[in-house]
Amino acid sequence: MAYLNPGAGAAREGKQTAAVANAAAATAAAAAGANPTKAEFDALLTDVNALRTKLNALLAAMRTSGQLAP
Structure with missing residues (x-):
């Protein structure tokens, strides 16, 4: 439901943000030992x-949809 500011009327009605795809699955795994290897750190x-x-x-x-200030 969109927010409606009674003082400004319909001009203040909320807009929907453009879709942003979900983040991909993590590729890093727990370090095998006490100190991570370079490959583990890089992942x-x-x-x-x-x-x-x-x-x-x-x-x-x-910001584009007006939900955050530029």
């Missing part, structure tokens, strides 16, 4: 960067 870094990209896409979509 985690890849996952974090992918999530950052998804979050930024979602925030941009929300």
